[in-house]
Amino acid sequence: MTAVPESSDEPSSPEMVGGTSSSTSTSTNGSPRLDQIPTVDLLGEIRRRQAILSRPERRVVLTGPQGAGVGIATQAARLARAWGICDINHQQLVEEEEAAAAAREQQHGGDTTTTGGGVPAIVEAMKAPQCRRGFVLHHIQPDNSALSMMKVEKELDHFGMSPIDTAVIIEPKEYSSTNDSDVETSLMKRISGRLYHKPSGRVYNVSSPGCEPKVSGEDDLTNEPLSVGKEPSLNMISTALNEWFGPIRKSVVEYFSRSGKLVVPSIDAMQSPNEVAEEVLEHVTKGPAMKQQQTQSENDNQ
Template sequence: MASSGVTLEDVPSVDLMTEVLRRFKCSSKPDKRLVLIGPPGSGKGTQSPIIKDEYCLCHLATGDMLRAAVAAKTPLGIKAKEAMDKGELVSDDLVVGIIDEAVKKPSCQKGFILDGFPRTVVQAEKLDNMLKKQGTKIDKVLNFAIDDSILEERITGRWIHPSSGRSYHTKFAPPKVPGVDDVTGEPLIQRKDDTAEVLKSRLEAFHKQTEPVIGYYAKKGIIAQLHAEKAPKDVTAEVQTALS
């Protein structure tokens, strides 16, 4: 059965049946290793938690993994910190190494969602080589296709719950209470780079670097095109069709 890395002895009695049922449900789910590709504001952050819960996957965001590796002072984390302290980019090999460590954890037993990586064809090739050594591969790549003109309104109205990564929008997906996370009641924040100016430069980088990655995976026949301009529930339906 899929495990979250927590033994049943550690689960409070009141939550025990829920956890047993969750593990039973997860045991029947097929393994899936997914990559999400799309520009900022395309809805990856909205769909990731839904996919994670539905298919019992772990969610791997490269920024979060790097910060966790640095905080844990793992050998790779120490090397990453040295690069960041010098103002250098963390090398592709280091990032792939950190992903390699992450996907072996119990929480990733049923597979994973990779969000924010690969951003280049070289990174995609390195990722494939790493997974090949494990005897696995990427099963599906979800391409969140959307016109640039729609993204500015989405980005500038976006609010984030920092610790969980849950994403809200003042117009399209507002929290039940303005400025407050639905689950924890904790305050939401706006990212400093969620501005029209930053979006423009990020889109330029996306089109130049990451769009070729879509072609790379298309040649492998594992791309699923999503109409990311649709309402979240409609995109969720497309995701379910793509993964069925």
């Protein structure tokens, strides 16, 4: 089986917003140049994208606790490829803003101003051509709460942009208490051993079958070296899960339920990454209850 990077676009996938590469043999998003891709692969990609055009537009929020065990960024990249929409990682946008501010301070001194916690950057990202059919937005800062999501939606409305229409939650359903140590240990094993290709944002996992790099320590697309990320601890996972299953989850469910955008039920993160990806695609295809009712009403009127 071909290894699939944990949070990677494959060579023919839509561009992921954020991240550049300095390699002259690759494009600015870390993918190979067109003249390096075999013609048969390019033709296959054209056919794939033509098929995608039959799908309706979708503007999706994919959310859940940090350390969910499957990598929400992984699932966002897979959904973006399958649906032909762009992948927007809010956390990465914020980090890029902070890095740019730090660089300005070092160069000019004293100027560490950012553009607003990544929210204006989201709006700019959504203006990109690859986002015209929709997007999957994830890792909404600072805490994935309903308040954070409300700020994003207000910004979209302010600029007259299409709103979020679908919300999908991925979470370890077995986790039910602050003392659920078996689930915490299982999650720690699943998210340990991650390797990162920072220019593109691709993430691999040597502990997860099918998510390893093809060549040990090298990015699949550019052959550039991968860096080792900070390994999780049980305390980090426990804290993240307790925060999510406390007020944050409740606020998110209530917020998107009121607007009819939440697709239920949530998806169990304890499944294999492929099983989770299949359910994410099913949820987005089905859409929230609001869309199902609208479709049924249209069918009844025909």
